[in-house]
Amino acid sequence: MILRLSGLAALVALAELLPRLGVVSPDYLPPASGIAAALGREAATASFWTAVGDTLVAWAIGLAVAVTAGVAAGLLVGAVPVLRAWTASTIEFLRPIPSVALIPLAVLLYGTGLGSSLLLIVYAAFWQVLVQVLYGVADVDPVADETARSFRFSPWARVRHVLWPTALPYVFTGIRLAAAVALVLAVTAELVIGSPGLGAVIAVAQSSGAVPVMYAMIVVTGVLGVLINVGARLAERRFLAWHQSVRGEVAL
Amino acid sequence: MLEVIGLRKVYRTDRREVEALRELTFTVGAGELVCLVGPSGCGKTTLLRCIGGLLEPSGGTVRVDSAPVAGPPAGMAVVFQEYGRSLFPWMSVRDNVALPLRQKKLPRGRVNSLVGEALQAVGLEGTETAYPWQLSGGMQQRVAIARAVAYEPSILLMDEPFAAVDAQTRADLEDLVRSLWQRLGVTILFVTHDIDEAVYLGQRVIMLSASPTVIQDELTVDLPDKRNQLHTRADPRFTALRTHVYEQIQAAKIAAQPSPGPVR
Amino acid sequence: MIRRLLMVVSLPAVLFAIWFAASLSSENFYAPPLRTILVAFKDTWTPDRLRADVLPSLGRLLAGYALAAVAGVTIGVAIGVSKRLRAAAEPVLEFFRAIPPPVLVPVIMLFAGIGTSMKVIVIAFGCVWPVLLNTVEGVRAVDSVLSDTSRSYGISGAARLRHLLLPAASPQIVTGLRQALSIAIILMVISEMFAASNGLGFTVVQFQRSFAIPEMWSGILLLGLLGFALSELFRLAERAALGWYHGLRSAQRKG
Numbered sequence: 160m161i162l163r164l165s166g167l168a169a170l171v172a173l174a175e176l177l178p179r180l181g182v183v184s185p186d187y188l189p190p191a192s193g194i195a196a197a198l199g200r201e202a203a204t205a206s207f208w209t210a211v212g213d214t215l216v217a218w219a220i221g222l223a224v225a226v227t228a229g230v231a232a233g234l235l236v237g238a239v240p241v242l243r244a245w246t247a248s249t250i251e252f253l254r255p256i257p258s259v260a261l262i263p264l265a266v267l268l269y270g271t272g273l274g275s276s277l278l279l280i281v282y283a284a285f286w287q288v289l290v291q292v293l294y295g296v297a298d299v300d301p302v303a304d305e306t307a308r309s310f311r312f313s314p315w316a317r318v319r320h321v322l323w324p325t326a327l328p329y330v331f332t333g334i335r336l337a338a339a340v341a342l343v344l345a346v347t348a349e350l351v352i353g354s355p356g357l358g359a360v361i362a363v364a365q366s367s368g369a370v371p372v373m374y375a376m377i378v379v380t381g382v383l384g385v386l387i388n389v390g391a392r393l394a395e396r397r398f399l400a401w402h403q404s405v406r407g408e409v410a411l
Numbered sequence: 412m413l414e415v416i417g418l419r420k421v422y423r424t425d426r427r428e429v430e431a432l433r434e435l436t437f438t439v440g441a442g443e444l445v446c447l448v449g450p451s452g453c454g455k456t457t458l459l460r461c462i463g464g465l466l467e468p469s470g471g472t473v474r475v476d477s478a479p480v481a482g483p484p485a486g487m488a489v490v491f492q493e494y495g496r497s498l499f500p501w502m503s504v505r506d507n508v509a510l511p512l513r514q515k516k517l518p519r520g521r522v523n524s525l526v527g528e529a530l531q532a533v534g535l536e537g538t539e540t541a542y543p544w545q546l547s548g549g550m551q552q553r554v555a556i557a558r559a560v561a562y563e564p565s566i567l568l569m570d571e572p573f574a575a576v577d578a579q580t581r582a583d584l585e586d587l588v589r590s591l592w593q594r595l596g597v598t599i600l601f602v603t604h605d606i607d608e609a610v611y612l613g614q615r616v617i618m619l620s621a622s623p624t625v626i627q628d629e630l631t632v633d634l635p636d637k638r639n640q641l642h643t644r645a646d647p648r649f650t651a652l653r654t655h656v657y658e659q660i661q662a663a664k665i666a667a668q669p670s671p672g673p674v675r
Numbered sequence: 676m677i678r679r680l681l682m683v684v685s686l687p688a689v690l691f692a693i694w695f696a697a698s699l700s701s702e703n704f705y706a707p708p709l710r711t712i713l714v715a716f717k718d719t720w721t722p723d724r725l726r727a728d729v730l731p732s733l734g735r736l737l738a739g740y741a742l743a744a745v746a747g748v749t750i751g752v753a754i755g756v757s758k759r760l761r762a763a764a765e766p767v768l769e770f771f772r773a774i775p776p777p778v779l780v781p782v783i784m785l786f787a788g789i790g791t792s793m794k795v796i797v798i799a800f801g802c803v804w805p806v807l808l809n810t811v812e813g814v815r816a817v818d819s820v821l822s823d824t825s826r827s828y829g830i831s832g833a834a835r836l837r838h839l840l841l842p843a844a845s846p847q848i849v850t851g852l853r854q855a856l857s858i859a860i861i862l863m864v865i866s867e868m869f870a871a872s873n874g875l876g877f878t879v880v881q882f883q884r885s886f887a888i889p890e891m892w893s894g895i896l897l898l899g900l901l902g903f904a905l906s907e908l909f910r911l912a913e914r915a916a917l918g919w920y921h922g923l924r925s926a927q928r929k930g
Contacts, residue, residue, distance in 0.1 A: 166763035167770075187785045248683040249690065253899075255906035257860040259876075260898035262868070263883035263891050267705050339773075346775040347861070351868055358778065365781035377778050384773025465823050482826075489827040496820035501842040501919040510838060511828035542919055544926040562828065 189371040194378065197371035207360070211379070214345050214356035217273055218387075221280025222341045226334055229285050233292025238322060243293070254290065258283040258344060259351075266352055276348040276356070283344045284337035291336065295329025296322060328399055335391040342387055346380050357383075413439040413462070413566055413600060417471035420457050431457045433623035435471070441565075444592050444599045446609035448656060449619030449627075450664045455602045458624070459570045462600070463489050475566060484566075488559035492571040494551040498543040498558075504530070505539040508558045515562075529561035532594075533587060549580035553587070560591060566598045574604070582640050585612055589638060606660065610634075610653045611643060618656060620663040628659045707889045712896070715889035720897060729897075732875040735791060736863045739798025743855055747803045748848060751810025752840060761811060768808055776801030776858055777865045789870035798862045802855035809851030813844025846920045849913055856909055860902055875901070 174191040177183045185193075201207040236242050258279050265275040299322055307321045349358025357380055364373040420432040431454040439445045449455055460466035462473050464483040473480040475487060488511075491497040498507050505526055512522045530536055533553040543551050552572060559567055569588070573581045589612060592599050603609050609616045610632055618627040632652060634643060643649055691709075698708045720729075754764050779800050787793035817840060825831075825839045841848075867876030879894035914921075 162759060162762040163766055166765070166767045169763070170767050170770075244682045245686050249686045252687060252903055255857065255902040256899035257857065257864060257902045259861050259864045259868075260879070260895045260902070262864075263879055264705075264895060266883060267888070267891075343775040343777070347777040347865065350777055350780075351865060358775075361778055361781060365784075370785065373781060377774060377782065380778055381770050381774035384775065385770055388769070388773055460823070463823075463827055465826055483829060485829065487827065489824070491820050491824065493820045496818045497824045499821065499838070499842070500923045501845070502838075511830065514828065514830050514834055542922060544919075544923045558828075 186370065189374060193371045194374045197369075198375035198378065201372060201375055210355065210357050210360045211383075213354075214342075214349065214358070214380075214383070217276040217280060217348075217354070217356060218338075218341050218345045220273075221277050221345065222284055222334075222338055224277070225281045225284035225337055225341065226288050228281070229288025229333065229337070230292055230330060233289045234296065234318065234322065234326070236289075237293050237296030237326075238318060250286075250289070250293075254286045259347065262348070262351055265348070271353045271355075273354060275352050276345055276354045279348045280341045280344045284341045287337040287340055288330070288333040291329045291333030292326055295326030298329070299325045331395040331399060335388070335395060338387050338391050339384065342380075342384055412441045412474075412476055413598060414474040414477070415462065415471070416474070418458070418461060418468050418473065419470035420454070420461060420466070421469045430623040432461070432468070433625050435619075435624065435626060437617055437626060437629070439566075439598055439600050441598055442596050443615065444589075444601065444613055445615045445617060446613035447600065447602045447617050447619060448604065448606055448609040448660065449624065450621050450660055451604055452622060453619045453663075454622045454624040455604070455619065456570065458619075459489075459568055459600075459602055463487065463568055486565040488562040488564035488567050490552075490555050490559050490567070490569045490572045492574050494548065494555050494572075494575070495544070497555055498551060500542065500544055503540050503542060504535065504546070504554050507543060507554060508561050511558065511562050525561045525563070526557075529557040532560060532591060533557045547580075549576045549584060552576060552584060556584075556587070556591070560595065560597075564597060566600065569599065569601045571603055572601075573608070581608075586640065588612060593636075606653050606656045607644070610649060610656060611638060611640075616652075616656055618659045618663065620666065627663045630655060705888060707892065711889045712892040716893035716896060719890050719893050728873050728878050729875055729901075731791070731873050732863055732867065733901075735794045735866075735874075736798060736859055739795045739862070740802055740855065740859045742795065742799035743802035743859075744806055744852060746799070747806025747851065747855070748810050748841075751807045751848075752814055752836065752844075754807075755811040755814025755844070756840070761815065765811075768804065768811075772804035772808055776862055780862075780866050780869050784870065794863070794866040794871070794874075797866045798859050801862045802859050805854035805858065806848065806851040809847045809854075810844055813847025814840050816847070817843040846917060849917060853909060853913075856905060857902075860898075860905065864898065 171191045174188065174194070176190075178185040178188050178190045189197075236246055261279055261282060262275075265278045269275040269278065303321050303325075304317065307317050312320065345356065346358040346361075348354050349356035350362050351358075353359050353362065357376055361373055361376045361380075364370075364376060415435055415437050418432055418435040420430075422429045422431060435458065447455060447458070457466065461468045462480070464473075464480045464487075475484045478484070499510070502510065508526045508529055509522050512525055517525070526539075530539065533556050535550065535553050535557060538546060538550070538554075543554055546554065555572070573584050576584065585608060588599070588601070591597070601609075601612055603612075613632050616630045616632060618629065619625075620627040630652065634646065634648060634652070695709045698706060699710065701708050754760050754768075776797075780797055783793055783797050783800065787796050821839065821843065825835055830838060863874075864876035864879075867874035868880045871877040875894070875898060879891060879898065882888075882891035882894055
């Protein structure tokens with residue numbers, strides 16, 4: 160534990176000393192204490208909390224839509240072999256399209272509103288969920304499926320008792336990955352397009368030369384990211400405690 | 412020659428100490444084939460890792476050809492039980508056998524001839540370019556044996572090498588070990604939990620107690636050198652020897668059970 | 676074979692046809708007919724334009740990505756083999772990975788201005804974390820029996836790195852590299868949207884700002900094609916480099 164904290168302590172010390180010793184210009188990297196002070200001032204304002212709230216709202220709505228759509232589409236496509244073969248090439252084509260390519264379109268359609276953020280978040284997060292669900296459905300043990308069929312389970316019962324339990328760990332992996340990606344896209348949309356949120360605060364701080372505020376806000380986005388990652392991992396462990404293995408990503 | 416003198420190993424964690432090996436002393440003479448058997452969980456693997464220089468003992472010494480072991484000794488090759496995990500899955504069969512030889516900085520021609528001979532000796536000609544995972548379990552273990560043989564060790568350690576293969580393959584591999592041993596004159600320490608296997612293979616059988624481990628008993632296998640799955644195993648002497656070993660192992664298990672204390 | 680080919684191309688063809696037909700008489704300013712977009716594509720992305728705008732973008736992308744790959748694997752191996760270093764470094768690395776990479780653009784602009792080096796550094800800095808963390812994980816998880824085997828046969832030092840650690844960690848490293856590739860494309864576009872005088876991201880935003888809608892759509896299409904092409908290249912390279920791993924996995928599944 161002490162060892163784990165020592166790394167963070169070293170990082171803070173480095174960020175304090177480098178500008179103080181003049182190795183890095185304080186105009187470019189303010190000392191850690193300066194960043195902390197800026198963070199303290201910002202945290203006392205209502206607008207900061209509004210920005211955090213805006214970012215989190217966009218993140219949550221986008222993630223919820225992406226997860227719902229991804230799970231539904233994944234189960235449907237995965238459970239029907241013909242559909243799966245038919246859509247495979249399209250999925251492989253659409254998935255690597257960088258969501259930031261949609262930024263100009265988002266701006267035209269939604270301006271700087273919430274819709275812009277949501278378009279980017281949903282597009283990026285959807286594929287993460289869909290692909291994991293497809294892996295999960297493909298992982299169904301043929302013996303289990305044949306057992307279910309030999310007992311004349313209805314198609315719905317097979318989805319409910321064979322497909323879904325097998326796919327569930329993958330669904331969680333997909334949600335965890337999508338949660339991280341959704342935050343990245345939420346902040347990106349705010350930064351580039353100017354939808355309200357932390358990213359927009361960073362953009363304003365940058366253009367007005369408020370360097371310590373900019374760093375403070377970046378730290379906040381990092382902390383949000385860590386909290387989301389840790390939270391997703393904890394939720395995964397809790398919900399899947401019954402499962403033989405809380406598994407990692409599929410390396411494919 | 413392998414000498415194990417007063418070997419002791421205690422695992423320490425933050426909260427408690429576990430004594431795995433209490434006091435072990437035995438020798439394996441040059442060119443001997445000795446089997447170690449013991450009840451499951453008797454610290455065989457710990458012992459083997461100490462001998463192989465992979466684990467530092469808490470007390471006592473291991474000597475190979477009278478040089479004390481500190482780190483893996485040069486003249487020793489090890490065959491592990493988990494063949495699937497001890498072969499490099501990203502290398503062909505040939506490269507798996509050749510890699511340790513290249514590390515010894517042998518000339519290329521010598522490496523090639525050693526690899527060829529070793530693969531032939533274990534009956535794997537023609538699989539050189541295959542990946543290990545394309546072979547059956549028994550064949551994979553043959554690759555591991557070929558790698559050990561090609562290394563030209565003076566001592567070969569085998570850690571339950573056939574525990575994970577099917578019964579018929581196992582019989583073939585046992586005969587392979589005997590014939591390699593007779594042909595190459597290498598010293599072999601063979602660890603197993605299978606009493607029949609120990610008696611069938613060994614010149615001597617050393618029986619271990621349950622953990623914390625000491626030597627329970629030792630036995631010379633006075634069967635003829637020429638052994639055969641059918642006749643040797645049907646030999647009354649074989650049956651008598653294995654009964655003796657079996658009884659000793661049972662005794663070791665019972666002794667290990669904690670005496671029933673007063674009811675709380 | 677023909678059936679399979681039909682499976683692969685039929686849905687994209689159908690979707691494309693629907694888009695083409697549905698948009699044919701489109702009056703919507705933002706969603707022009709696909710035919711107009713395709714004409715604009717041909718007119719916009721001439722060889723000269725590709726050389727002037729796409730090549731610089733790709734160059735920065737590759738430079739930043741390569742830097743990140745080398746640095747990530749090197750530092751990752753160093754951290755992965757040392758338990759203490761790993762314990763100390765992991766929280767810091769997790770924090771850096773959690774920062775959305777695009778926010779690095781304004782920071783790195785402070786240090787490196789708005790030139791090419793800024794974009795390369797942005798891409799490298801954003802891509803390095805997944806490579807690094809996956810390498811650490813891969814090196815840490817090297818099979819204990821394989822590690823014992825290497826030690827018994829005297830495989831140590833550089834040979835251990837080359838024949839044991841790197842190949843054993845390679846599936847994880849490739850996973851990290853794949854995650855890094857999509858980050859690299861994102862950062863390439865974003866850094867050019869922020870400040871540039873050429874490049875794909877810059878051009879597409881220019882089209883959008885000047886309301887050259889069909890041209891903007893053609894830029895989006897090109898970005899999509901680029902993303903697809905890069906991921907296909909990656910897949911081919913991975914098939915070649917990790918053939919053993921896929922074989923091993925399917926052998927294990929059967930077994």
